[in-house]
Amino acid sequence: MSVILLVLVLTEGIFFVVIHRYYYNGITDTLLSHVETSSAFFTKYEGEQLRDIPEKSHEIIKSFAYPGTELELVNRKGEVLISSTGFDVDETIDLKSSILKGDTASEVEKTSTGEKILAVYSPLKYNEQTIAVLRYKSTLEEVDRAIRQIMTFVTFIGLGVAVLVFLISLRLSHSIVRPIKEITSASSRMAQGHFSTRMNEGYKHELGELSRTLNYMADEIKKTDKMKSDFISSISHEIRTPLTGIKGWIETMKADDSLTRQELDQGFQIISSETDRLIVLLEELLDFSHFQSNRMKLHRSPTRLDRLIEHTIIQSSSKAEKAGVTLQVTHLIDKDILIDGNRMKQVLVNLVDNAIKYSSVHSTITVRMKEHSDSIEIEVKDDGMGISKEQLPLIKNTFYQVNVEQSGSGIGLSIANEIIELHGGRIEIESVEGSGTSVFIFLPLK
Known part of the structure; x- marks a missing residue:
């Protein structure tokens, strides 16, 4: 969920930046396109009017005006000569040097009343010299309101996606964790020696394979334990039998002085045979120990x-x-x-x-x-x-x-x-x- 939420936040953040730039750049490009078209037309047909900016300001405002925006004519000192609203503007604007050199520019500004506007500056040139600047002002309140509505809608969609993913993830994680808990519990019982414990092999994919493997392991351990028990029983019998024979003949030979030479030889032969039998058993056990510890070496x-x-x-x-x-x-x-x-x-x-x-x-x-x-x-x-x-x-x-x-x-x-x-x-x-x-x-x- 942390990863998914991070992706959603990043996606919506990028979407906000894209939408913001789309709207703002759209307004700016529209105004600049209008200015370029109007400037080209005005320069070609009425360029001589630019010789006397104060006297021809009304014609300039009328020629360059754009619906839905306020247009101001500003001299090189930053003084507003005239406004398309018809009201006098007592304001001095700090024009950037790049604008005075002939570059267009756009800025997001706030008016004295606190209103957020987009200001586009377009210099008017005569004989390659900037003699005045056109300043278009467009309010951004409606644009920001539209952006907020879009982002609110997108945020609710993101929250819906997050909730849906959370519910799916919760169900998915539960379907994974529950079998794992059951397998862990059964494994713990097996580790305590309860090898009759069996796991549900009906789980899908890897968990089912793990359950089958653990059940197989428990069966093999039970078989090995049984074989070890049989081995201990068998080896005990194998060791007890020759020891009993050896001890019996030694006791007989010690207690009975009337044994003939033939009987003594028979006793010694049995003792020797049973001793060899014990040696073979011990050698097998020693080899088994080497085999278990991977210490069996060959001398070729x-x-x-x-x-x-x-x-x-x-x-x-x-x-x-x-x-x-x-x-x-x-x-x-x-x-x-x-x-x-x-x-x-x-x-x-x-x-x-x-x-x-x-x-x-x-x-x-x-x-x-x-x-x-x-x-x-x-x-x-x-x-x-x-x-x-x-x-x-x-x-x-x-x-x-x-x-x-x-x-x-x-x-x-x-x-x-x-x-x-x-x-x-x-x-x-x-x-x-x-x-x-x-x-x-x-x-x-x-």
């Missing part, structure tokens, strides 16, 4: 991917044998690629372990390589339980597990995905529920 060097795959298969063979799963490798490519070998092996181990975990007995897990023009493709394929269409888009999310009853932290695949993305590659997953899963890794050659 020329590496043979085929050898990494072979080492991974050898490392996972005992676990596959216990699960009754067969591991096989096909189409290995003998080629160096600039990668972080340790991190890439971590990815391969995670994918193979997941394939073993979700494969059925007597099934086969296949690892193969394929070279493209700009990348190397690695596929890990199993014939296991597969992943449903609903779960497939969520599989890379942190803390997400396809089957919460299976052991695991739910962060291994998200870390693997981060490692591949740091290499400039990508992971793609294809799966049919009940028929198995294929995980594809694409690594750029350059």
